[in-house]
Amino acid sequence: MNHHTDIIASVIREAEARGIRLEGVAFPDEIVLEPGAIARLPAYLSGKGHKRALLVGDPVTIAAAGGEGLAASLRGLGIETETTLVTPNAAGDVVADEASVVQALLDMQKHRADVAVAVGAGTLHDITRYAAYTSGLPFVSAPTAPSVDGFTSKGAPLLIRGDKITVPAIGPSAIFADTDILAQAPAAMVAAGFGDMLGKYTSLFDWKVGHAIGGEDYDPFVAELTGSALDACVSRVEAIGGRTPEGIETLTRALIVSGLAMLIFGQSHSASGAEHHLSHYWEMELLRTGRRQVLHGAKVGAACAIIADHYRRRLGQAAEAGASGSDAALAARLGDRLPEIAAWLGELPGAARIRELLRIAGGPAEPEALGIDAELVLRSLREADEIRPGRKTLLRLINGRP
Numbered sequence: 524m525n526h527h528t529d530i531i532a533s534v535i536r537e538a539e540a541r542g543i544r545l546e547g548v549a550f551p552d553e554i555v556l557e558p559g560a561i562a563r564l565p566a567y568l569s570g571k572g573h574k575r576a577l578l579v580g581d582p583v584t585i586a587a588a589g590g591e592g593l594a595a596s597l598r599g600l601g602i603e604t605e606t607t608l609v610t611p612n613a614a615g616d617v618v619a620d621e622a623s624v625v626q627a628l629l630d631m632q633k634h635r636a637d638v639a640v641a642v643g644a645g646t647l648h649d650i651t652r653y654a655a656y657t658s659g660l661p662f663v664s665a666p667t668a669p670s671v672d673g674f675t676s677k678g679a680p681l682l683i684r685g686d687k688i689t690v691p692a693i694g695p696s697a698i699f700a701d702t703d704i705l706a707q708a709p710a711a712m713v714a715a716g717f718g719d720m721l722g723k724y725t726s727l728f729d730w731k732v733g734h735a736i737g738g739e740d741y742d743p744f745v746a747e748l749t750g751s752a753l754d755a756c757v758s759r760v761e762a763i764g765g766r767t768p769e770g771i772e773t774l775t776r777a778l779i780v781s782g783l784a785m786l787i788f789g790q791s792h793s794a795s796g797a798e799h800h801l802s803h804y805w806e807m808e809l810l811r812t813g814r815r816q817v818l819h820g821a822k823v824g825a826a827c828a829i830i831a832d833h834y835r836r837r838l839g840q841a842a843e844a845g846a847s848g849s850d851a852a853l854a855a856r857l858g859d860r861l862p863e864i865a866a867w868l869g870e871l872p873g874a875a876r877i878r879e880l881l882r883i884a885g886g887p888a889e890p891e892a893l894g895i896d897a898e899l900v901l902r903s904l905r906e907a908d909e910i911r912p913g914r915k916t917l918l919r920l921i922n923g924r925p
Contacts, residue, residue, distance in 0.1 A: 530554045530776065534748065534783055543744055548787050551664075551675065553697040556775055560701040561588055561665060562596070564640070567697055568663065569600040573638040578606045579627050579651040580642035580667075581617050587667040587704055588642045605634045609650060616816040619649040620682040627654035636660060641695070644712060645671035645819055649692075653679040656693040664695035668708035669716040669775040670820055672794055674698055675782030680803070685810055687803040687910065694786065698779065706771045711818060714886025716774050717763050718824025720781065721880060722798040723753040724871050725830045729796030729916040731867055735860050737915025739792065748784040749793040752777035757880060764885045797908065797918035801826035804907035805895050817893045824881045825890045830918065832874035833904055837921050838865050849923065856920050864917070 531550050538545050555563055568576060576597055578585065585606060589596075597604040607630040609617050617623065627650050631639060639662040641651035648664060648671075655662035656679075664674045673680075679692035727746055734741035756763065756777045762770030785791050802822035809816055840846060841854040842861060857864055872880075878888035887893055890900050908919040 530556060530779060531783070534780065534787075537748065538744060538787075541744055545787060549694065550783070550786070551695050551697050554700070554779060555698065556700045556702065556772065556779065558701065558703045560699045561593065561704060564593070564663065564665060564697075564699045565596045565600050565602065567699070568597065568602055568638060568640075571638070571661075571696070573602055575603045575634060575636045576605075576638050576640055577627075577631055577634055577636035578604065578640045578642050579609065579630075579654075580606070580647055581609055581611075584643035584647060584667045587707065588665055588701075603634075605630065605636070609647065614813055614815050617646055618682055618810070618816065619646050619653075619680065621684075623650045624654050624657075624681065627651060628657060631655070631658045631660060638663060640665055642667060644668040645673050648674060648676075649679040649681065652676070652692040652694070653681060653690065656691070661696045662693060664698040664700075666698070666700050666775075667704055668712035669700075669705050669771060669778055670708070670712040670818060671716065671719050672778040672781040672785075674700075674779060675786050676791075677786065678791065682807075682810065685807060687807055689791075700775050700779070702768060702771050702775065705775055706766055706768065710766065710885045711821070713763065713766055713771070713774065714881070714884045715818035715820030715824075716778055717756060717760065717820070717884035718818075718822075718827070718881060718886055719820035720753055720756045720774070720777055721877060722796075722820075722823040722827045723749050723781065723794060724877070725798045725827050725834070726792070726794055726796035727753075728834075728867055728871060729914075729918075730792040732864055732917045732920070733792065733915035735864065736857060736920065739915055742788050742793075745784045745788045745793050748787075749781050752780040752784075760880055760883045764883050792914070796914070797830045797916040798823050798826040800907040800910045800914075800916070800918065801829065801900075801903045803910050804903040805890075805893075805899060808899055809894070814894065817895075821886055821893060822895075824877070824886060825888065825893060825895070828874040828877040828881070828888065829890065829900060829904070831868075831871055831877055833921075834868055834917055835873070838868060849921075852923060853921055
């Protein structure tokens with residue numbers, strides 16, 4: 524099967540069946556999802572006329588992608604190749620912060636690179652995409668773990684002076700997702716990718732609320748595309764947890780499709796709601812206190828269950844006769860849409876089912892397992908919506924903010 528044409532063409536076919544034209548969407552030139560896909564990367568760069576490539580990764584990800592063998596293949600086609608190993612922070616983590624971005628930028632300048640290749644997972648992609656964007660270079664994606672849905676993203680979540688902000692960047696010109704490599708990723712990273720997909724339950728719900736109450740733009744096709752990718756993952760959760768070839772391909776395809784959905788809409792509403800805001804809040808707290816980082820998707824999965832439970836409880840209280848205080852205020856904000864919104868929430872799995880799915884996928888289900896204590900969870904429920912004040916989630920409405 525030609526997975527390059529399959530993923531992009533299937534999205535385009537689905538859109539055209541709905542009478543939607545996607546000519547203006549800047550899809551990657553190629554998306555190769557198959558065993559041995561990394562072997563096609565050198566010919567792609569050569570065909571694009573590139574002469575100086577910079578691989579950006581860390582020792583583990585570069586080795587996973589073939590290390591010197593990959594560089595030798597590139598050099599064999601006349602492409603001078605250098606490697607940037609991003610330096611970990613004081614806690615021992617590679618993070619997408621100012622230091623990492625500047626390191627990549629300086630190496631792009633030093634080696635006069637004309638293309639950057641992100642070799643790794645989400646953090647290394649964010650570093651590479653922003654450094655390439657700032658340098659005016661294209662970048663190519665070579666994921667080594669199916670851990671996030673941001674491979675196709677045109678935005679880069681960066682830590683700037685300890686605060687998480689998303690800045691404009693560049694999407695990949697091509698993705699070479701080698702399922703042989705992805706299947707060797709640590710089980711925790713596979714489970715994190717599943718957790719990132721599971722978070723679509725609450726992000727899609729929040730997007731509907733934001734449209735109904737906050738007037739946000741909404742695209743039913745993008746929502747359905749994301750929902751179908753989520754359903755595919757849930758239906759094959761055992762295979763994903765077992766890291767079978769079918770499971771790895773299903774998860775990686777879903778992550779890529781979720782990313783393409785964001786690309787079509789131009790923003791991340793379909794894939795990022797209050798569950799992501801909790802995740803980012805926790806990440807900033809861990810950094811501030813000098814603790815080791817937790818995988819993004821693991822945080823998102825745990826946060827999804829917390830948000831699902833929080834929303835059910837608060838909507839139930841707001842719907843009660845004689846509600847008072849903040850519950851009455853929430854009921855007033857939702858007005859006559861409250862029953863409809865409660866019905867949407869009722870279509871989602873509850874917190875217990877979300878945690879069960881996380882466990883089947885092989886990941887942690889409770890925030891305590893991630894080093895996130897109850898006090899931090901409560902504080903994040905009160906404050907995390909301020910991370911993206913322009914995003915009209917139900918959490919923001921619960922907290923009484925416009």
